[in-house]
Amino acid sequence: MEIQLNNNKEIIERDQLTLAELIQYKNFTFPMLVTKINGLLVKKVDRDNVMIKAGDDVIVLHLISGG
């Protein structure tokens, strides 16, 4: 399926997957992330339950220590 990931077009070789599986699939390995689907925040605890659909606009941001 085709989705928007971090404002870029992305083809995912799966028919269905959860947000947590997408994070694994894309190898986003940092422990601290902020995730949004279609503009709405998805909290960490909900990433296992939320399914990605074709056409979704997904944002995965890395939070890096240091300040």
Added chain:
Amino acid sequence: MNDQHIRTKLKDKVVGIAGCGGLGSNCAVALARVGVGKLVITDYDKVDVSNLNRQYFFTDQVGKAKVIALKENINRIDPLIKVETHEIQLNEENIPDIFKECDVIVEAFDRAEMKQMIVETVLEKMPDHYLICGSGLAGWGENESIGMTVTGKLYFFGDGSNEVSEDFPPLAPRVGVVANMQANQVLEIILGKM
């Protein structure tokens, strides 16, 4: 818009600074110099000698609460700027109350867990507020890797990858770049684009 117009426009604005370390102290000073009328600054820590490699404090302030030291420094630049200090650790409960009157909030924490906490809190409980974050600023050089990511009213500045460690410390130049990019974004939001 000349400098006087800019000052008039900024005089009534309130900006929240969540954390007064490398990002927060430098961002707050930049905003104070251009004349943002009020800053709400928070931190629970005290100035340590190890902070002086990047944070806007001085040797005679070591041991002082960071919010008090930063207020002193801001008011040495401009005594008319109102500085509201909160010597407190921010959490999901107190963030909406402390920053409720702010036009823009600047995330300036050190730890990634705290960054995640404030992003989730603002998106969930204060969705009308702009939040300007720093993420990825350790080390030196690599100017070309520092960029911006925007989603809704949430802005991220930094390289998105360089985590601080013993061999990869946060240092004044790169921390200052990100802190000033955050301040620059605050101005763009308040003043509008050129």
